Amino acid sequence: DIQMTQSPSSLSASVGDRVTITCRASQSIDKYLNWYQQKPGEAPKLLIYAASTLRSGVPSRFSGSGSGTDFTLTISSLQPEDFASYYCQQSYTMSRAFGGGTKVEI
Amino acid sequence: EVQLVESGGGLVQPGGSLRLSCSASGFTFRNYAMYWVRQAPGKGLEIISAIGDSGVTTYHAGSVRGRFTISRDNSKNTLDLQMSSLRPEDTALYYCVKDLVPGNWNPMLEYWGQGALVTVSS
Numbered sequence: 205d206i207q208m209t210q211s212p213s214s215l216s217a218s219v220g221d222r223v224t225i226t227c228r229a230s231q232s233i234d235k236y237l238n239w240y241q242q243k244p245g246e247a248p249k250l251l252i253y254a255a256s257t258l259r260s261g262v263p264s265r266f267s268g269s270g271s272g273t274d275f276t277l278t279i280s281s282l283q284p285e286d287f288a289s290y291y292c293q294q295s296y297t298m299s300r301a302f303g304g305g306t307k308v309e310i
Numbered sequence: 311e312v313q314l315v316e317s318g319g320g321l322v323q324p325g326g327s328l329r330l331s332c333s334a335s336g337f338t339f340r341n342y343a344m345y346w347v348r349q350a351p352g353k354g355l356e357i358i359s360a361i362g363d364s365g366v367t368t369y370h371a372g373s374v375r376g377r378f379t380i381s382r383d384n385s386k387n388t389l390d391l392q393m394s395s396l397r398p399e400d401t402a403l404y405y406c407v408k409d410l411v412p413g414n415w416n417p418m419l420e421y422w423g424q425g426a427l428v429t430v431s432s
Contacts, residue, residue: 238418240355247405247422248355254418259410291355295416298369302355 206230210292210303217308223279225306227292232272236296239268239277242305243288251290252277282308312336312421314406319426326396330426332389332406340364340384341412345419346391348402358404359391363413374400396430403427 207230217223227237235255240248250259252268255275265280279286287310292303318330330346346359359380360369368380379392389406403425410418 236416240419247424248419249422250410250418250420253410259420293355293417293419295418298357298360298417299371301357301417305354 205300206233206294206297207300208292208294208303210306212306213304214307214309216310217282218310219282219284221282223282223286223308225277225290225292225308227270227275227277227303229273229275229294229296233294233296235271236294237268237270237275238293238295239266240291240293241286241288242291248291253295279308312408314408314421314423316404316406316423316426319404319428321429321431322396323432324397324430326430327392327394328396328428330391330393330404330406330428332423334387334389334406334408337408338412339382339387343409343414343417344382344389345407345409345417346378346380346389347405347407347419347422348400349405349425350399350402353402357417360415360417361389362415367415393428396428398430401428401430 209228237255239252242248256268289307291305293301313335315333358371361380377395381390405425406423407419408421410420
């Protein structure tokens with residue numbers, strides 16, 4: 205199985221900060237990597253797919269990069285509505301697809 | 311507008327069975343793979359079952375294989391998950407999820423329902 209390791213598991217940041225979350229795969233997954241945002245009490249929302257493609261309607265302050273084993277999600281200027289949990293997910297295989305999540309707190 | 315509405319959740323005793331259903335609308339259901347993703351309270355996400363657009367191809371995670379069965383009815387735009395031999399560790403919110411790309415089998419989880427809560431407890 206491919207293992208997805210996300211870091212950090214949590215972080216504290218302020219409005220306006222640049223935030224970077226990393227995701228590492230235990231083997232190469234090319235660009236089969238997606239990012240999701242989840243707010244308390246809500247279902248996850250797809251932000252970025254295929255490592256760097258922004259889903260329609262997602263603000264441009266979100267960006268993704270990487271290929272192979274190392275990936276990053278960047279929020280260029282954190283907004284109040286961005287305080288949430290973020291998950292990476294490899295779509296190379298179905299098994300153990302998600303990283304453990306990163307909680308972005310104030 | 312895409313809508314995914316789960317039903318069938320509830321409280322069940324260990325060893326019991328439950329059937330979740332998802333009613334889909336707002337897109338051409340028969341063209342997309344569909345998934346069940348669960349989230350235990352305060353925990354992360356797990357794809358537990360998947361089914362291809364035609365219903366021929368299926369996947370079940372090791373944690374549920376042999377106990378859960380995914381199925382779909384493309385004439386009724388419904389997705390089902392039959393769960394048996396339930397365990398306390400199956401307690402979770404179960405989401406019905408649509409893929410982003412028609413015919414895709416590399417999950418890109420575009421639209422999510424609000425979830426059905428399954429609680430396994432005596």
